[in-house]
Amino acid sequence: MPLSPSQLTRCWTEVLELSKLAPGENVLILTSQNSDPRVVDAAARAAAALQARVVKLDIAPNWDTCEVGADPTVVSGASPIDDDPMALAAMKAADLVIDTVFLLFTPGQRAVLESGTRMLLAYEPPEVLARVMPSPDDRRRVLAARDAYARGRRITVTSAAGTRLTASIGAYPITAEYGYVDSPGRWDHWPSGFVARLPDDGTAEGVVVLAPGDIILPFKNYVQSPITLEIERGTIVRISGGLDAEFLDTYLRGFDDPDAYAVSHLGWGLQPKARWTSLGLYDKAATIGMEARSFYGNFLFSTGPGGSRRTKAHLDIPMRKCSFHVDGQPMVVDGDVVAPDQRVDGARPQ
Ligand SMILES: O=c1ccc(O)c[nH]1
Numbered sequence: 001m002p003l004s005p006s007q008l009t010r011c012w013t014e015v016l017e018l019s020k021l022a023p024g025e026n027v028l029i030l031t032s033q034n035s036d037p038r039v040v041d042a043a044a045r046a047a048a049a050l051q052a053r054v055v056k057l058d059i060a061p062n063w064d065t066c067e068v069g070a071d072p073t074v075v076s077g078a079s080p081i082d083d084d085p086m087a088l089a090a091m092k093a094a095d096l097v098i099d100t101v102f103l104l105f106t107p108g109q110r111a112v113l114e115s116g117t118r119m120l121l122a123y124e125p126p127e128v129l130a131r132v133m134p135s136p137d138d139r140r141r142v143l144a145a146r147d148a149y150a151r152g153r154r155i156t157v158t159s160a161a162g163t164r165l166t167a168s169i170g171a172y173p174i175t176a177e178y179g180y181v182d183s184p185g186r187w188d189h190w191p192s193g194f195v196a197r198l199p200d201d202g203t204a205e206g207v208v209v210l211a212p213g214d215i216i217l218p219f220k221n222y223v224q225s226p227i228t229l230e231i232e233r234g235t236i237v238r239i240s241g242g243l244d245a246e247f248l249d250t251y252l253r254g255f256d257d258p259d260a261y262a263v264s265h266l267g268w269g270l271q272p273k274a275r276w277t278s279l280g281l282y283d284k285a286a287t288i289g290m291e292a293r294s295f296y297g298n299f300l301f302s303t304g305p306g307g308s309r310r311t312k313a314h315l316d317i318p319m320r321k322c323s324f325h326v327d328g329q330p331m332v333v334d335g336d337v338v339a340p341d342q343r344v345d346g347a348r349p350q
């Protein structure tokens with residue numbers, strides 16, 4: 001059964017209160033053809049009920065020939081607002097922008113955040129939003145993970161399946177996603193619950209073995225047969241395995257861009273409300289897979305953009321049963337969060 005509009009409005013009210021939305025603040029809801037009207041309506045009702053001034057800005061969609069399928073995460077790095085003076089001016093004038101279009105990794109988003117506007121991305125369907133409600137404890141644990149990651153200089157990721165990845169860290173900021181925007185200039189994504197950061201350029205080395213059950217987004221399938229990624233100087237230099245490996249390699253080759261093979265943000269999932277199995281129950285166009293990116297204890301590997309790289313090809317690859325160490329300190333062991341200030345009692349690896 002679907003979520004009722006009043007339930008979704010109550011979820012929005014809770015998230016906007018966590019986002020410290022105050023009476024008289026200006027809220028802009030960014031919409032386009034790919035926005036979910038149920039999400040837009042509930043957000044507008046909740047913001048108005050909190051006595052904010054609410055406007056909706058509808059922008060023309062931008063389609064790229066590389067965009068296969070309906071998922072806006074397939075092609076990253078550009079949006080219709082990047083050079084739109086009207087949209088940028090309106091979004092900079094807002095105190096809080098609700099993005100139902102998916103601007104992530106775009107110049108337009110960066111410009112709006114630098115103006116002090118806070119921005120909350122909300123693209124998942126109502127039931128996923130309601131299942132993975134953010135909380136102050138999620139924020140506490142994600143920020144503890146961010147602080148541990150920030151203190152580090154080297155990371156090591158291993159798994160029984162054969163993953164042996166090392167990298168230096170420190171040059172790039174950490175994205176700490178806990179699902180609401182409670183300070184000026186902050187960006188977040190509801191639903192979420194993970195940390196991610198780029199390794200220092202050219203330092204990721206080793207082997208990443210995608211095991212059956214690991215997920216490749218935006219393919220939105222569970223890997224059936226092992227895929228071995230050999231990584232040298234921050235780039236995947238060889239992909240081997242069976243049909244899954246051939247599909248992955250052919251997909252990346254389709255972008256005709258060497259940066260498509262670069263290692264992108266690396267991190268780990270901290271959201272016990274997100275389910276590894278959820279993706280198997282949805283049609284591919286129905287979700288962008290945030291429960292997969294966020295599930296508790298995952299290793300979130302990814303490829304493509306970051307630093308000076310502007311490639312359109314971005315894959316997020318949440319993996320199970322990995323161990324993630326920062327300067328030898330265990331954050332996750334065999335898919336279970338072990339850092340005392342990050343773990344949730346009773347939460348189980350998935
Ligand atoms: O929330 C997100 C979503 C996608 C992504 O690549 C990063 N963070």
Ligand SMILES: [Fe+2]
Pocket residue numbers: 265302314315316
């Ligand atoms: Fe990503």
